[in-house]
Amino acid sequence: MAEVAKEYLSFLIDEDEYGVHILDVKEVRGWSEVRSLPNTASYMLGVLELRGEYIPIVDLRQRLGMTAAVLNNTTVVVIVKNEREQSLGIIVDAVAEVYQLTSEQIKSAPGYVKIDQKLIDGIASVNGRHVVLIHLEQLFDFQELHNVAQPDLSET
Incomplete structure (x- = not known):
């Protein structure tokens, strides 16, 4: 019996291509201003209210140790979710x-690659390009970001 392929959404950061499992993607949307939050990690840009939910917005470039993203009308936000x-x-x-x-x-990433091995699920070669598949739950602490993004209603 042939193995069933899984679908991955790929995206660009500079000239490099990264991907996440398509079932982890809720939607793709253009950039809109976010509300910044104090005392958060440098890669956390703030929160965006989307259909009554506050969603933490993070700069993947900064989380991967790159320079900060230039935010403009061509910037794309990929809304992803974890198993919870x-x-x-x-x-x-x-x-x-x-x-x-x-x-x-x-394939597994070679040991000499600078990125922490637990942060990626592997690298796929597609049409002569290499796509780094990101392990979202290792790269981001969803629970911590979720807690920071939710307003503390007990103080109102």
């Missing part, structure tokens, strides 16, 4: 493709 349905918005330069990948196409 907690949402998070990641800032990327552009959405690229949806790829169908089998486990055979996904």
Whole structure:
């Protein structure tokens, strides 16, 4: 029996292509201003209210140790979720493709790659490009970001 391919949404940061499992993606939207929050990690830009939910918005570039994103009308926010349905918005330069990948196409990152190995699920070679597949729950603490993003209603 042939292995069923899984779909991944890929996006660009600079000239590099990254991807996340398509089932982790809630929506893709253009940039809109967010409300900043004090005393948060440098990569946390703030929160965006979306259909009554406050969603933390993070700069994936900064989280990966790169320079901060330039936010403008071409900036894209990919809203992702974890298995507990907690949402998070990641800032990327552009959405690229949806790829169908089998486990055979996904290889472990070589040991000399600068990124922490637990942060990625692997690297896939697609059409001559290398797509780094991000492990969102290792890269971001969804629970912590969710707690910071939710207003403390007990003080009202």
